[in-house]
Amino acid sequence: METAAFNNNEVALFEEQLQPSVVSTDKPFIQANTIESSLEEIKSRHVIPVFTRDNEPVISHADFIESVVNVASSIYVGETLLKPSIRLSHAIKGRIPEAKDKPANALLEHEKTLYYERMAFVLEIPTIQDEIDGNQLSLTIGGVKAYNLDNLYARKGADEHFKIFIGFQNKVCTNLCVWTDGYLNDLKVKSLGQLKACIRTMIEGYNANYHIHALRALSNYGLTEQQFAILIGKCRMYNHLPSNMKNEIIPLQLSDTQLGTVAKDYYRDNSFCRMNDGSINLWRLYNLFTGANKSSYIDTFIDRSVNSFHFVDLLRGALDSKSTNWFLN
Template sequence: METMTNELTVIPGTIGMMTRMMDVINTEEIEDAVIVSEEEQEEHPNFIESNTSGITLEELESNCIVPSFGDNQLTISHQTFIHRIEEAARTYFTGENFGNTEIRVSHRILGRVPGALTKKKEELKPEDETIYYQRMAFCFHIRSMSRMMNGEEVHLCIGGVRSLNEENLYNRKSPEKFKIFIGWRVKVCSNLMLTNDGLTGRLEVMSDADIYSSALRLFQDFNPEQNLRLLENLGRTKISQEQFCQIIGRLRLYQALPASQLGELPKVILGDSNVNAATKGYIENPNFGLRGRGNISCWDLMQLLNDAAKQSYIDKFLERNRNCTDFAIGIQKALNGEDAENYGWFLS
């Protein structure tokens, strides 16, 4: 698949047009994003890769404008979103030691100030141009809340995702959409391991105060130790090479099934390139691949799928990550004879 440019130029007063154009660009046929080099992954592992780039909070605050709705009311800025989640985390996890906040952005939107509308492109000066990022993901871990899980160090991690392509910016202000998560993160590869109780998949709010209170509710409902035991248990169930090949083959077949048959099976939202990456990781991944062993565990399967899901666009990343966890848990149940009717299909 060819790499698509994720940059769009807009002028003031055309936010509605810009939103519709981005909806056309990001069609359902565009499933996956650009994969960074293996060298870069090894030296600087990110919690998400794809077509994202790193940015600091200071750059967001000083270099980026805040888009507005059609009635000129400002959206909640990326930096405000980050600040409210950080505040909620420090309130709930009082006295804990927090790590730095990592921010990844994509789909840069370029514009002009009103006074530069008639200038040619080559005449534009830096002060004539505006910029913001349509999609943003961030996370930070709690250093003092670390554990060992299946031989790997993990940290409790908190973060969120914002995708302005989900907003109707050319209309009047309406509830804005955010996603918040909390879960364990593997230190060696920065893989997130999200479960249903650790993800608010569609949060709609009218103010940043709503973000703060929603984050507190998520933290209160999440049980870190119970979640850790659930994930750690995946390491106790082994998957032979024949079973792994069967799972991969079924995942490929799954994508071609008619809707009537898909409705009878567990939902899997991984794209074809995600499955390809997990297959490659089975052979090459130094932490969770075969590594000369005769088999892997359901823990390893989850990590291979999670690592592959990091290639997804920001707006699809969290749901795919949680889906990887659900899939690994489902495969474990099928292998143990607990859920052969559903996930057993992937092993049959």
């Protein structure tokens, strides 16, 4: 029988390897409409939604985070795991029955209930690092949970949806470097045991060396100022193309506002701006994309992060083979 509880070995690993005094990043890895929280606050103050047909609890945000920490601890034995950095959005407020007739401004703290519909977190392993173009990268694992994707009108045992990923975080700017081989974008499970098994499978199947090799290759290719201008213009044009043309092109999923941020940071970013001759290598361009992506909502944040790498890697392939790419021609 599967169980939601940790066994004694799991608890020991959790307590021994997690560094409770150091948070995985001192800067937000996502901004948009999110707020910062902690695992302790979620566990002590936030109520847990239930399946309405049988009043059984869903897999909570805290359960999810602790499962990732536990599985990562058991795989990366001897490595340091920092305290998870957690961002929340879409507050669902309520009140206890005894306070149903009180005006909102008269509610006492113990009469209020609260949970957040959407949550994203990252867990940094700083003892597994590499460097690209002078930027230090740390191995990072994380996930996204959105209760709005679950059918809470069902019974316990219905599919619960999660997103999990493993990749690297650029310590210069807290940008996440994630690609398809380290990402499960619509994981459906029925129990905490299944969730842990899927987390383990994803982590064990991830090839960190290959990912770093692919990221490092980006610094060997660059765009001229004219090519960058064409790229930004074509990205803005993409959404207005006829459907038959769109179907043949891999898009960049950033919004027009985010593309404006990329154009601005091409000139102004302290770490990833253009060179003196106006050129920019693809590693810097990729970080401009992932930096702009921080303004995405939790719902689209990781998908756009993965898309950013895929998009820039296609540019690299076109430059390497001197083949045609619609965004550059």
